[in-house]
Ligand code: HEM
């Protein structure tokens with residue numbers, strides 16, 4: 001992430017070539033606006049579903065605001081693997097290898113119990129009608145609102161998969177120490193844009209990361225990107241006490257937005273402007289020499305919360321629209337989100 005001004009003049013074209021070639025050669029497996037989804041899918045068959053989910057999420061977020069973050073991330077990790085089809089919710093069984101033990105998820109992804117609880121309530125009201133994938137998508141929207149974020153309408157009508165993919169969970173989900181170009185290519189692969197990448201990363205305005213995911217950053221180039229003022233030095237030494245360079249404390253956590261960790265706002269981008277992003281992947285949006293476009297977007301969202309909210313809403317709908325044709329033809333409405341129907 002070193003910032004060499006020497007490279008600057010060549011970069012727009014380099015970035016263009018890299019991204020265009022990624023786009024051409026990877027393509028997208030999934031249609032990103034599927035005609036099967038609609039706003040009124042449940043209007044006559046389960047009219048109360050949105051109210052049930054909202055009420056449950058209110059309780060969950062009231063009891064712990066972190067629950068909002070857990071559900072939003074769960075939805076993201078669902079949609080990046082076979083589309084938004086509830087595959088992430090499946091437990092391992094003798095005949096099915098789930099995604100929960102894949103490297104981006106193991107010891108990290110949480111919130112399954114919340115979805116189980118909502119599913120139970122929904123099943124008692126409308127048995128066999130509402131997919132787990134839809135519940136997760138709606139719950140993620142409600143989570144964002146409940147911690148102060150924007151509202152958007154959620155298209156519904158997803159089906160739950162009968163399969164999961166450990167391999168795709170390991171391959172498709174970006175990681176904290178991955179470079180910007182590689183991260184962007186994973187979003188393009190899903191039919192999302194560079195703008196979607198920058199806006200959706202703003203979800204890190206809530207929630208926590210484990211020391212294992214930011215140790216390299218705080219013992220490496222945090223000081224290079226930050227202003228080294230007393231505030232950032234205090235923050236850094238605090239992080240180092242939570243997450244010692246020598247090792248240990250791998251599961252110690254810190255908020256990615258240390259200013260307002262439980263509020264969905266644009267302070268995540270202001271932190272990136274100061275060079276104090278917690279994850280390497282966060283800071284790269286602003287500081288990478290390859291991030292011409294993402295840097296402009298970070299500046300924009302840092303100064304204009306309304307444009308961030310609008311773009312985040314649009315990008316969340318696009319994320320939720322990633323659909324797997326196979327789940328539509330062979331999918332089902334699971335009775336229990338953890339298991340394929342028998
Ligand atoms: C841009 C690429 C992304 C990378 C590299 C990334 C990486 C990570 C990592 C490493 C963590 C901490 C996990 C842990 O330490 O256990 C995390 C947490 C989180 N991520 Fe991302 N993420 C990305 C994009 C997204 C997107 C698109 C969303 C949702 C729209 C999202 C939502 C979250 C949330 C809410 C948390 C906090 C979860 C909690 O509190 O447990 N992330 N992410």
Ligand SMILES: *[C@@H]1O[C@H](CO)[C@@H](O)[C@H](O)[C@H]1NC(C)=O
Nearest residue numbers: 033034035037155317318321
């Ligand atoms: C998402 O899907 C819905 C329903 O298929 C469609 O109306 C909408 O235009 C899509 N939105 C985006 C941003 O792709």
Ligand SMILES: *[C@@H]1O[C@H](CO)[C@@H](O)[C@H](O)[C@H]1NC(C)=O
Nearest residue numbers: 241242243244248249250252
């Ligand atoms: C985890 O963080 C706490 C402070 O929150 C610290 O006292 C403890 O030493 C850390 N654990 C390790 C193994 O460093």
